[in-house]
Amino acid sequence: MIYALSRRSFMIGAAGAAIAAATPFRSFAEDYPAKDITYLIPYNPGGMSDNISRILGEQITKITGKSVINEYKPGAGGAIAANYYVGLEPDGYTLMQATNSFYAIIPAVTKVEYDPVNDIVPVVLVGDAPMVIAVHPSVPANNLQELIAYAKENPGVLSYGTSGRGTVAHLCGEWLSRRGGIEILHVPYNGTPEAMQACISNEVQIMFGPESAPQIEAGTLKGIAIMGDRRWEEMPDLPTTVESGVPGWAPRSWHTVSVHAKAPDEIKQAIGKLLNGILQQPEITKRISGLGLIPGNQDLAAVRKRADEDAAEFGKLIDEAGLRAK
Amino acid sequence: MLDHTTILDGIALGLSVAVHPTNLLFAFLGCLIGTLVGVLPGLGPTATIAILLPITYTLSPVTGLITLAGIYYGAQYGGSTTSILLRLPGEASSVITALDGYGMTRKGRGGAALTIAAVGSFFAGTVGTLFIAVFAPVLSVVVLKFGAPEYFMLMVIGLVASVILAQGSVLRALAMIMIGLLLGMVGTDMNSGQYRYTFGSYELLQGIPFLPLVVGLFGIADILVAVERYVRDETVPTISRISSLWPNSEEVRKAVPASLRGTVIGLFLGLLPGGGALMSSFVAYSVEKRFSKTPEGFGDGDPAGVAAPESANNAGSQTAFLPLLTLGLPSNAVMALMTGAMLIQGIVPGPQIMTKQPDLFWGLIASMWIGNLMLLVINLPLVGLWVQLLKIRYRMLFPVIIVVSLIGIYGVNFSTFDIFLTALFGLFGYLMHKWRCEPAPLILAFVLGPMMEQYFRRALLIGRGDLGIFIDRPISLAMLVILIGLFISLAAPHFRSFRREAFSE
The missing domain is CATH 3.40.190.10 (Periplasmic binding protein-like II)
Structure with a gap:
């Protein structure tokens, strides 16, 4: 009896594995998160990044039932945390609270040990800091x-x-x-x-x-x-630089959540979906605005494009100003 | 400027907010938790608040801020306790307290030193709170009159005045100042972005962190010295029995005027951004040493050497709230954490906080005083408990001190590098002890050096390279005159003999 039962469960397990192998997207995406999540904060507790992480972390726990544990690694303007992050297991279970600086500025003005294109990827747009x-x-x-x-x-x-x-x-x-x-x-x-x-x-x-x-x-x-082409609700009379006669890209600062670029695509999509779902809640939008940000909402591809655009534009500016780290 | 009725109304409003049972309870809890955590060696106010910050998110903004302010005072006072009993300052402001506070402990007067610190802090806190309540609008204007040249001059005056801090050999003190300046140089140069003495280490890009330096040079070094003595002589290091928890009449006679002078110094120097608390305690200490009829007793347990810096740093920690309350600008790491807490509560700290949120503004001011009162209520009975700590056998106590210190240091930057750094500075502090060098001038130079450099270069930058900026501005010029006066007084024969007296042990 016992033997038979275990044999049957083995068969079911094997069948399950076969289905899983055939449709990896479904299994990964639906399983995520299967365990607790670590949330890396590259600055000290109490700052903007910490405040954002607390809002998002609380919601992740509320939706998935999994704990989110914050880990702080401040120093060198975020470079210490980013260097540390790329050495971790790229399984999608460690998130990093980041800004566009991690893609466009830090790697250019500091000597770093991570590659902003191949090592990390932004999954959402939390919000723009109105410059x-x-x-x-x-x-x-x-x-x-x-x-x-x-x-x-x-x-x-x-x-x-x-x-x-x-x-x-x-x-x-x-x-x-x-x-x-x-x-x-x-x-x-x-x-x-x-x-x-x-x-x-x-x-x-x-x-x-x-x-x-x-x-x-x-x-x-x-x-x-x-700065830029978007007005800010809080100061509706303030014109943008584009409206003021300086067209085109302007330096900007935005907050994102990053994951390992090498994490499985389905996991990245699942994280993006989970976080965007959270960021679309009106109550969360209000709390993000309360932090002084202009809430945003963009999918993986759009955010990646935003980061790449910033890397190119900031890169030009950094070279012209002679700020690039040798 | 506000007229008298507005201020009285404000204080009345503030007290009505502060004595609300919930707020009273949280002020008490904040002070208690702050004291208990702050008394752990190495854990200062910044780390304590950072750890306890999430607790306040569920409270109303006023209650949350009152709790944080309580933790701030509590942790600062707790830091003084370890400074006095174990020679382990948890924060810049209690570095100076360690000199004579620990001296008193060695003489069996640790209980009296704690009482002097508690009462002195309460007195200074009360004066500081009243001072803020009445003069906040005026002071915020004064703060804005201070630019880079003025701050630079102020620091030079502080440094020169503090040369008198040196005990024993002036040569050794100068050597310590040089080492402090060199250690302060480590990091990224603010203006050019060049790395200085970082040896390719990311951890050093922002300079040597303060806490590992202080805990290493003071706490760890002291333990190494005691353990060596134990190993060599096989005598168990003991601190002489605590005779009485209350200061005797001679101690009171010395402490009271010192506390008064310290309070006045702290009120004004507390307004300095960043280094206010340290500067005020150093200057208050130097002034006492100068006024004292027995300067040779300083460093060996003079009650004035406890009362003055403790009053100064507490008065200073009240006035340090001023830029936050009137301009919405945090002036130190603790204040920055409090602004973060306000933001997550949906309050944007700004210059209009006083008119837009009078209950928050006056409530916080009133609870500063309530917080100071609570500290006194909590700590006077605890003095008896803390001194019991000294009865623990040293070989049991010192491993605990080391472990807890290291946990505290790790808690600030979550970095193991800082722990290695602490060990390194502990070793260095031990060697300094062997060479009879005092760590205090090193710490002062370490903190003030980089600030002086920054302000000097900023002044030149703003003046577009013209040194005239230091004499074109009236406040800066006045301070330059004071500085020259100080130099002349140091050089004058009368003062030379005075100085010889001051430097001799």
């Missing part, structure tokens, strides 16, 4: 054209503050000075809050990034434009 151009209220310019004109008439007067060399904000400044044909001085600070304080006190005059929004609202800074 707002803001100036100190004493600058006599109310829009981008006036700012460019003022900078041309007064060379060597304007400077901009950033949280460091090779950051998105720094590249925004490089982009504006090249596209506008103006000379603005880059002043790096120890973190965005310090740079912001310097701009409020007119030590520097220009800031790039989402952090200016509450200052613009309070009148301590003046909004000029938002």
